[in-house]
Amino acid sequence: MSFKSIIQDMRDELGSISRKGFEVKLGYGLRSRSHRVVHDALSPPLVDALSQSCWANMPPELLRDVLIRIEETVDSWPLRKDVAACAGVCRSWRDIMKEIVKTPEVSGKLTFPISLKQPGPRDSPLQCFIRRNRNTQTYHLYLGLTQALADDGKFLLAARKCRRPTCTDYLISFNTDDMSRGSGTYIGKLRSNFLGTKFTVYDAQPPHAGAMISRSHSSRRVGSKQVSPKVPAGNYPVAHIAYELNVLGSRGPRRMHCVMDSIPASAIEPGGVAPTQTEFLHNSPDSFSSLPFFRSKSSLRENLSGSLSNLKEGNLILKNKNPRWHEQLQCWCLNFRGRVTVASVKNFQLVASEENASADHEKVILQFGKVGKDLFTMDYCYPISAFQAFAICLSSFDTKIACE
Incomplete structure (x- = not known):
């Protein structure tokens, strides 16, 4: 045969x-x-x-x-x-x-759900795009199947915007129909401050061995009897995003920087390693453990490679690449290599900050830009994951009057 x-x-x-x-x-x-x-x-x-x-x-x-x-x-x-x-x-x-x-870092492929929590490829970025639905305040992330920006793509993640009196939350999930924190497919969220100038990315699972859970009000509620046991363990901060104030508009476009709490600065150096989750950890019998594909008897440290013991040396800091003023077009410009076609204040490219010594400060780690009314491209690479990149891009959708 x-x-x-x-x-x-x-x-x-x-x-x-x-x-x-x-x-x-x-x-x-x-x-x-x-x-x-x-x-x-x-x-x-x-x-x-x-x-x-x-x-x-x-x-x-x-x-x-x-x-x-x-x-x-x-x-x-x-x-x-x-x-x-x-x-x-x-x-x-x-x-x-x-x-x-293999992981996306090695293969450049997204295969299983856990791939979205693992660092992207080192050589070339993964090309994705985001569709926004203004009516439902939802955002869907897709993997581009071809170079054409009009293809349907492969669905990856979904997010829903929730306005609160003092902040705004973006709940991120594998499921487009149920994005609540009580869902078994909830994987994290993005939370802003009152002005929408500072954001924190929370992971529902510990991103590395020894990760500290946030002491926020929402995380304290998880242990109370009033919350369903289906709610994931809590909020583990993995990134902090800040937009500089620019009230008079004298400094040009938006300026932002991201502190990646779960990624050491050494990750972008030759031979550097970023923490890589290998399995979803289970915090309740109704979470991912209900799926045999995600079930494992291994311990936390065995499920998380790349221990963050070297994080004491400093976290990875990303900042937006400064655009250049184009005299003929009379606007600020960045080279998006054909992946962005519409001018927007939301467009940005993130590179390693000068604070990260011996880093390639010209290599674009995350790129986000507008190509249609409600269509945006998102390209990311090592050492950030699709989940982290998606959360950072969601922060750009918020209106920031004091930062424009």
Whole structure:
């Protein structure tokens, strides 16, 4: 039996499983329009069918060779959903796929939900875009499937704006339908101060070993009896964003800087390492632990690589790249390399600050800009993650009268 026929047979069997209901209603979508995702928590009849299947009892050496070839043959979505589907077949398949699939830093690919919490690639940025819905105050992040800015893209994250008397919150989730803090797909939030000039990015899971939970009012409520046990553990600050005041408008466009609490300054140096989450940690029985794909018996320190013991040397600080005044166009300009087409005060590029010694201060780590009425591009690379980049970009949507 040839290898090609094996692959075809296996895909036909996976396809029949998919048609019987191998779909999810939880967050990390395969199709951008319906926002559905692959789910590995199969129903009991499907589990029984798979346990009797010849694929569940394949020799480990042959199985590994087959899965490696599948992973190598698909580079981008939507075909890459086959890799996620293989990881949901059974425990042995899942364990092998978790070993085969590399982090975005190495592979430059986003495969599983945890990829959105891991640092981006070192060599070239991942090109994404954000769609804004003014009516519902929601923002959707997509991975660009082609160079065209008009494609549907691959759904990654969603955020909803919540106005409060003293601040504004942006709740970030894997699910477009349920972005509440009590949802199992809630992964963090962005919170502003009263003026909208300072923001804090909170992660619902500890970003590294020894991370300190915030003592804010919302985090104290998590332990109270009035809150549902489905609410994630709390708020772990991972970044602080500040926009400089510019009341008279004498200093040109907006100026901002970001202090990445969870990333050491040494991460951008040659050979530097940024903390990398390898699994979602579970704080309640109804959280991600309900999915076998995310279940693990490993401890916190085993799930988080890149300990932040070297954070004492200083955190990574990002600042916006200063634009240059164009005499002929009579405006401030930045080179976005064709990824931004509409002039907007929201456009920015983030580079390492001069405070980070021996850093490449010209390398753009995060780029955000407008290409349509409610369409924006977002390109990011190592050492920040898609979640962190998305949260930073959300801060640019707030109106900042004192900073314009």
